Amino acid sequence: MKIAVLPGDGIGPEVTAEAVAVLEALGLPGLTLFTGDVGGAAYHRHGHPLPEETLVMARAADAILFGAVGDPACDALERHLRPEQAILGLRKHLGLFANLRPARVFAGLERLSPLRADIATGLDMLIVRELTGDVYFGAKGQRTNDAGEREGWDAMSYADSEVRRIAHVAFRAAASSGLPLISVDKANVLETSQLWRDVVVEVAAEYPGVTLDHMYVDNAAMQVVSHPERFGVVLTGNLFGDILSDLASAAVGSIGLLPSASLGERETEFGTFGLYEPIHGSAPDIAGQGKANPMATILSAAMMLRHSFGLEAEAVRIETAVAAALADGILGGDLGGSHGTAAIGAAVRERL
Amino acid sequence: MKIAVLPGDGIGPEVTAEAVAVLEALGLPGLTLFTGDVGGAAYHRHGHPLPEETLVMARAADAILFGAVGDPACDALERHLRPEQAILGLRKHLGLFANLRPARVFAGLERLSPLRADIATGLDMLIVRELTGDVYFGAKGQRTNDAGEREGWDAMSYADSEVRRIAHVAFRAAASSGLPLISVDKANVLETSQLWRDVVVEVAAEYPGVTLDHMYVDNAAMQVVSHPERFGVVLTGNLFGDILSDLASAAVGSIGLLPSASLGERETEFGTFGLYEPIHGSAPDIAGQGKANPMATILSAAMMLRHSFGLEAEAVRIETAVAAALADGILGGDLGGSHGTAAIGAAVRERL
Ligand SMILES: CC(C)[C@H](C(=O)O)[C@@H](O)C(=O)O
Ligand SMILES: CC(C)[C@H](C(=O)O)[C@@H](O)C(=O)O
Numbered sequence: 200m201k202i203a204v205l206p207g208d209g210i211g212p213e214v215t216a217e218a219v220a221v222l223e224a225l226g227l228p229g230l231t232l233f234t235g236d237v238g239g240a241a242y243h244r245h246g247h248p249l250p251e252e253t254l255v256m257a258r259a260a261d262a263i264l265f266g267a268v269g270d271p272a273c274d275a276l277e278r279h280l281r282p283e284q285a286i287l288g289l290r291k292h293l294g295l296f297a298n299l300r301p302a303r304v305f306a307g308l309e310r311l312s313p314l315r316a317d318i319a320t321g322l323d324m325l326i327v328r329e330l331t332g333d334v335y336f337g338a339k340g341q342r343t344n345d346a347g348e349r350e351g352w353d354a355m356s357y358a359d360s361e362v363r364r365i366a367h368v369a370f371r372a373a374a375s376s377g378l379p380l381i382s383v384d385k386a387n388v389l390e391t392s393q394l395w396r397d398v399v400v401e402v403a404a405e406y407p408g409v410t411l412d413h414m415y416v417d418n419a420a421m422q423v424v425s426h427p428e429r430f431g432v433v434l435t436g437n438l439f440g441d442i443l444s445d446l447a448s449a450a451v452g453s454i455g456l457l458p459s460a461s462l463g464e465r466e467t468e469f470g471t472f473g474l475y476e477p478i479h480g481s482a483p484d485i486a487g488q489g490k491a492n493p494m495a496t497i498l499s500a501a502m503m504l505r506h507s508f509g510l511e512a513e514a515v516r517i518e519t520a521v522a523a524a525l526a527d528g529i530l531g532g533d534l535g536g537s538h539g540t541a542a543i544g545a546a547v548r549e550r551l
Numbered sequence: 552m553k554i555a556v557l558p559g560d561g562i563g564p565e566v567t568a569e570a571v572a573v574l575e576a577l578g579l580p581g582l583t584l585f586t587g588d589v590g591g592a593a594y595h596r597h598g599h600p601l602p603e604e605t606l607v608m609a610r611a612a613d614a615i616l617f618g619a620v621g622d623p624a625c626d627a628l629e630r631h632l633r634p635e636q637a638i639l640g641l642r643k644h645l646g647l648f649a650n651l652r653p654a655r656v657f658a659g660l661e662r663l664s665p666l667r668a669d670i671a672t673g674l675d676m677l678i679v680r681e682l683t684g685d686v687y688f689g690a691k692g693q694r695t696n697d698a699g700e701r702e703g704w705d706a707m708s709y710a711d712s713e714v715r716r717i718a719h720v721a722f723r724a725a726a727s728s729g730l731p732l733i734s735v736d737k738a739n740v741l742e743t744s745q746l747w748r749d750v751v752v753e754v755a756a757e758y759p760g761v762t763l764d765h766m767y768v769d770n771a772a773m774q775v776v777s778h779p780e781r782f783g784v785v786l787t788g789n790l791f792g793d794i795l796s797d798l799a800s801a802a803v804g805s806i807g808l809l810p811s812a813s814l815g816e817r818e819t820e821f822g823t824f825g826l827y828e829p830i831h832g833s834a835p836d837i838a839g840q841g842k843a844n845p846m847a848t849i850l851s852a853a854m855m856l857r858h859s860f861g862l863e864a865e866a867v868r869i870e871t872a873v874a875a876a877l878a879d880g881i882l883g884g885d886l887g888g889s890h891g892t893a894a895i896g897a898a899v900r901e902r903l
Binding site: 209278281287298312314315334335340347348349351355356357382387389390392394395403416418444445449450 | 635707
């Protein structure tokens with residue numbers, strides 16, 4: 200079981216260190232860890248946010264634990280050298296097409312949500328976002344148009360097989376959880392969405408037990424804040440998924456607690472190859488101060504055990520320990536508490 | 552002062568009738584009204600959601616009062632025949648490039664917001680959405696790709712002049728209100744957004760008094776629900792504007808109160824040519840029952856007086872009358888009250 204640890208920038212190193220300590224505390228046999236440079240940290244050392252060595256290490260691993268990228272010192276660089284491009288590069292090069300983002304309000308932490316308490320309690324959804332297609336990875340550029348003007352352009356598209364494989368991920372999640380599935384698109388305007396909808400309907404025929412609805416993205420954004428209880432599993436494309444998953448996270452109110460998994464097609468001898476990262480960013484303002492909440496990264500490590508290593512029981516052990524720590528009032532500064540990175544990590548390990 | 556009234560589908564005829572009655576109650580000299588078919592209503596009568604006659608009437612007018620389009624009886628039609636295409640057609644044919652959508656919580660109605668009261672009180676923003684470009688109106692279609700698969704595609708682009716003219720609308724709104732301006736894009740991924748950002752920065756140089764910030768759309772969606780007080784004027788493209796303006800409306804919690812203006816480049820002898828519509832839809836479930844709240848349409852008529860007819864005082868008269876009616880507890884069913892369409896219309900007219 201080889202894990203490539205890519206701590207990255209800002210608070211990335213601090214939070215991944217605690218997640219690694221939790222993994223090690225489980226005493227899993229055969230666990231090997233490698234550490235690589237990514238993001239601004241990699242740029243400063245190698246001149247590129249995603250050096251070839253890092254990519255080689257990532258490919259050789261069974262799973263990747265990723266911290267965060269983003270470094271104000273790189274703001275003036277050309278786009279392809281900026282830290283954020285590392286995560287886009289990893290997704291594309293490693294074929295990480297399925298992004299799973301659970302968003303739910305933790306018991307006892309409803310007060311952190313910006314939503315009214317009666318509405319916030321209904322928020323418990325899994326967003327399944329396509330991650331390697333859409334307008335993100337189409338052709339793009341700047342050109343002079345026929346009228347002689349500067350123009351920026353990006354090609355949006357989805358092919359049948361791209362929609363089909365992510366739809367299967369979402370339908371399987373809906374089938375196994377018994378939750379309804381809502382597919383989000385903008386089929387009243389986009390042909391890409393029309394193809395999306397057609398393929399989703401075809402895939403639905405293979406899952407007769409799953410309730411499927413379609414929603415336009417503008418309506419979905421409204422419903423996430425006004426009627427979050429309507430959502431179980433949400434299936435959507437790369438661009439709309441970017442917006443909706445951040446929106447759902449904000450509605451939860453504690454992004455320091457939210458993990459994510461980005462799964463590829465490759466099956467290793469243990470499970471599905473994937474990259475796991477907290478959904479929060481590198482938070483340069485509090486980096487190196489021991490203040491960052493490592494729970495989102497620890498919960499990302501739990502998702503790794505579940506999806507990439509088939510270790511469901513161990514994943515639940517971590518998740519239960521985090522829930523217990525929260526219930527005992529072990530709260531980071533982001534949750535209105537005063538516990539630091541190391542104290543939170545230790546508290547979770549004690550409760551394993 | 553020629554107004555083309557396009558009531559459309561569902562509750563559209565009911566709510567526009569009340570707005571027209573309010574306009575007539577003002578006793579404005581020289582007001583002429585024409586009524587045309589649009590949406591499902593037009594499809595059933597003429598076989599097209601935007602008949603040529605309607606377009607001719609719209610062009611000949613100084614402003615358009617639009618109800619709503621959307622008719623479940625048209626769900627099975629091909630996309631270009633569906634009612635929603637009428638509004639896209641009007642925007643494009645009439646060059647209505649600037650969509651203004653104020654979103655604010657009305658005094659005394661904070662409880663309608665799904666946001667916590669302390670957060671909802673900070674919500675008072677004007678969204679300026681570009682309305683005739685972006686991926687909405689680029690080339691699009693279905694094709695077989697090189698791998699022999701079905702593929703849906705849409706071309707996203709913005710040209711310099713398209714960004715420039717909408718940026719000026721937003722900067723003028725920011726300059727005259729003293730509010731900060733936030734431009735929303737996805738410049739870390741999209742070249743269209745990079746051009747957008749470059750042009751916005753250029754335009755900013757002409758408005759030294761306006762504070763400008765840039766925000767990625769995923770972050771903006773988070774901030775709208777967690778820190779709405781950070782927004783004053785929001786400048787954004789067609790697709791992101793569609794999502795963010797509906798999100799902001801949902802956060803207000805009373806879409807039955809929210810108006811909109813879609814302005815063109817053409818100046819008439821009275822003001823700027825524009826289309827005015829409530830942001831709610833055709834609500835087929837309550838159509839014809841006299842239950843719909845006409846306030847959003849009445850407030851849209853006020854925006855019309857302001858922007859298309861230069862009648863600021865009369866616009867304020869209408870807005871003040873609506874606020875007074877609300878303060879007196881004249882609430883539609885959507886706001887938890889029991890007043891019907893006609894009663895609300897009458898209550899507003901009494902308070903003019
Ligand atoms: C950093 C950025 C390119 C990225 C994205 O848009 O996918 C981020 O917002 C995310 O959601 O992981
Ligand atoms: C009906 C639809 C095409 C339209 C849009 O996406 O612009 C609507 O959502 C709106 O915002 O007016």
